[in-house]
Amino acid sequence: MSDLIRFGVSIDKELLEKYDAKIKLENYSNRSNAIADLIREELIKQEWQEDKIITGVVTIVFDHHKRDLVNTLTNIQHDHHDLIISSQHIHLDHDYCFEIVVVKGKPKELKNLCTKLKAAKGVKHANLNLATTGEI
Ligand code: NI
Incomplete structure (x- = not known):
């Protein structure tokens, strides 16, 4: 894995609580891993729109x-x-x-x-x- 960085995000409290409950059900050990997977999925979806293999x-x-x-x-x-x-x-x-x-x-x-x-x-x-x- 490449270098890790920390960044701050402002988000609606209720939305984040719902997301935390969801990732807990999916057995994520922490929020960072879940958000990294979310970002990766978006990048993969972008690959599907492009001319890549x-x-x-x-x-x-x-x-x-x-x-x-x-x-x-x-x-x-x-x-x-x-x-x-x-x-x-x-x-x-x-x-x-x-x-x-x-x-x-x-x-x-x-x-x-x-x-x-x-x-x-x-x-x-x-x-x-x-x-x-x-x-x-
Ligand atoms: Ni057959």
Whole structure:
């Protein structure tokens, strides 16, 4: 971690009491750590708006009985192999499959990949959860 600095903040008493109660429930050992996480989350959200490389996870739930769907999803992923770090396929039950695709790239590229997977006929759910490379 870089050098620590102290700074003063003026804030509404009631607001701070509510925040302290919240971070206590979340098991933060002190207010400084909670506020640092809050700031970091804001900086990470900013990364998602920019053209920086980030990481994320695409989750997909689909019916593998749907004609050509498995091939379609595989082809889409091969078309974007440069964005995919790893993937895992789970057979949820007789009909449904769950795929976890770990991705790394620019936010727009990752959203585009998720949108293509979601649009494939037979996909019940597809979602992109953005993260960070951890540089912040
Ligand atoms: Ni399966």
